[in-house]
Amino acid sequence: MxxxxxxxxxxxxxxxxxxxxxxxxxxxxxxxxxxxxxxxxxxxxxxxxxxxxxxxxxxxxxxxxxxxxxxxxxxxxxxxxxxxxxxxxxxxxxxxxxxxxxxxxxxxxxxxxxxxxxxxxxxxxxxxxxxxxxxxxxxxxxxxxxxxxxxxxxxxxxxxxxxxxxxxxxxxxxxxxxxxxxxxxxxxxxxATVSSPGRAALRVAWNDKVIRRLCLLVFCTFGVFVALTTFTQPLLEPAGVSGSSASWILLVNVIAGVAGSMILPIIAVRRGVELPLLVAGVAVAALGCVTLAFAPGTSTGMLSLLVIGFLLMPSLPIVLELTERRAGGAQGTATGLIWLCGNVGSLVVATVVGFLVDQPTVAFLVIAVVALLGVPVTRLLRSHLGGNSSSQPAGPAVPVVDVPVVD
CATH class of the missing domain: 1.20.1250.20 (MFS general substrate transporter like domains)
Incomplete structure (x- = not known):
């Protein structure tokens, strides 16, 4: 062969x-x-x-x-x-x-x-x-x-x-x-490996407890990321951070996110530490937001958003990789569920923070709380993935057989 x-x-x-x-x-x-x-x-x-x-x-x-x-x-x-x-x-x-x-x-x-x-x-x-x-x-x-x-x-x-x-x-x-x-x-x-493409793919994806918990996690992480990228400038403005400085802060945040997303997920899979890295990402995001709530400024904004970008943004490829591993032949549908929940989280958290834009301290604390909600969700994942998150589930969620796909 x-x-x-x-x-x-x-x-x-x-x-x-x-x-x-x-x-x-x-x-x-x-x-x-x-x-x-x-x-x-x-x-x-x-x-x-x-x-x-x-x-x-x-x-x-x-x-x-x-x-x-x-x-x-x-x-x-x-x-x-x-x-x-x-x-x-x-x-x-x-x-x-x-x-x-x-x-x-x-x-x-x-x-x-x-x-x-x-x-x-x-x-x-x-x-x-x-x-x-x-x-x-x-x-x-x-x-x-x-x-x-x-x-x-x-x-x-x-x-x-x-x-x-x-x-x-x-x-x-x-x-x-x-x-x-x-x-x-x-x-x-x-x-594909679902018994019939279509509704069966949705059942395969949603019946998996890991995928459902990953959906909850991305609700939190997407919400934090979008709220920060949308409102960092107006939230830091009362502390004397100019629009130009805020743009540089956001650019550093995104560049750090690209670097982290290219490096950390690969290391995490090789060493089986996906879940600890997910916890680190949401915990650092919460700590960074608390820092900005009580000590806003250009330097704290630059440092906080850099670290948040490097550790939180890799949660997306890690979640998608775990989803691919669990979804069988329903990868497209399962990924759709992940992006759906992430976009809902983005809309909900960004809307709430938008109402608090004139109260920067409260707004940053709200974002921190949303980030921290990701910690217990990740701990729930541990009970299903085991200590080594790279291990496969003990058995498939549903019976699967190979069938041709129209391409």
Whole structure:
């Protein structure tokens, strides 16, 4: 029997495309005031250009996962085409209506792309390489955020807006075309392991207690991350932290997150310390938020967000890797559940913190409490995964057999 080799070129192209989807999502995050003036709308309206993504993700996460489990290459190809189409639509007319329509189309595509992070690792990588593949694809979501921060720092003015959109559109179109070409590469695995793709995949995913607890964990971690990235600037402003300094703090946070997501999950899997690392991430996030509640400032903000980024952001690839290991042939649906709960957490925690933006101490303490809720959830995982989280479950949650998947 010949030994198979991983198709790393597909993973690299996919990771670049994932980064591009994040660029489209957050395109207006650093230029809200300029965009509002350019399109003649309020900054609240500009906020919907980003908010439409998590809102549609909550609705489409599970259907997108089911599509990927049934027809992986077709579903991901649709996601690539819709993302590129949405990006181009924003350039058709220089008005808010076309931009919102384009962002909405790209938002519809995003679940088909992000839910594929675990599935593409299973289809194109040998088993020992899958944790690294998931880590690279997950880290690319944060890398895309870093690209946005750099682009908006270089092109911050209203006069730069069309150039900013043109650059981000080119990134989306080029990477989408590259992905469509890469998907022609033969897969290592052409089958699923659920008895019938569709509703059975959802039952397989939800019946697993580990996956349900991982959903609770990402509710907390996503909520903390989004609340911090959204409100760090206004929460630190009363302490004399300028908008420019806050931007640098957030950029350092994202860069640290990319580094941590590329390094720590791989080490954790090799040494079987995924759960201790998850606990460390939420504990450090809580401690950092308490520090900012009582000692806000540029230096404490920089240090706290750096450490939080390095230790908390790797929780995403770790959770996705554990999900891939438990989900059998329902990886797309299980990943959809993870992203669904994460986006719900983002919306809930960010909304609560938004109401507290004029009370920075209380807001940071609320974020700290949400982070700490992840500790008992992780301890519940220990009872199911055992002392060595890299060990497989004693037996599958449901009977599984190989069946062909339409590709």
């Amino acid at each position: 010949s030994q198979q080799s991983s198709r790393w070129s597909v993973i690299v192209v996919f990771a670049l495309f994932v980064a591009a989807t994040q660029v489209i999502w957050l395109n207006f995050a650093g230029v809200s005031t300029a965009a509002a003036a350019h399109y003649g709308v309020s900054e609240t309206a500009v906020g919907w250009l980003a908010q439409v993504f998590p809102l549609l993700y909550v609705v489409l996460a599970i259907p997108a996962g089911l599509v990927l489990d049934r027809n992986f290459r077709g579903g991901l190809a649709v996601g690539a085409v819709l993302t590129a189409l949405g990006a181009v639509m924003r350039l058709v007319g220089d008005n808010f209506g076309w931009v919102l329509a384009g962002q909405t189309v790209a938002a519809i595509a995003q679940p088909l792309v992000l839910n594929a992070i675990t599935v593409i690792a299973v289809r194109y990588l040998v088993e020992r390489h899958r944790p690294a593949g998931i880590a690279i694809s997950s880290a690319s979501t944060f890398a895309g955020s870093a690209v946005v921060f750099v682009l908006t720092a270089v092109l911050p003015e209203e006069a730069d807006l069309n150039r900013l959109l043109t650059i981000s559109t080119l990134i989306a179109v080029v990477t989408a075309v590259a992905l469509l070409i890469a998907l022609r590469t033969p897969m290592l695995r052409e089958t």
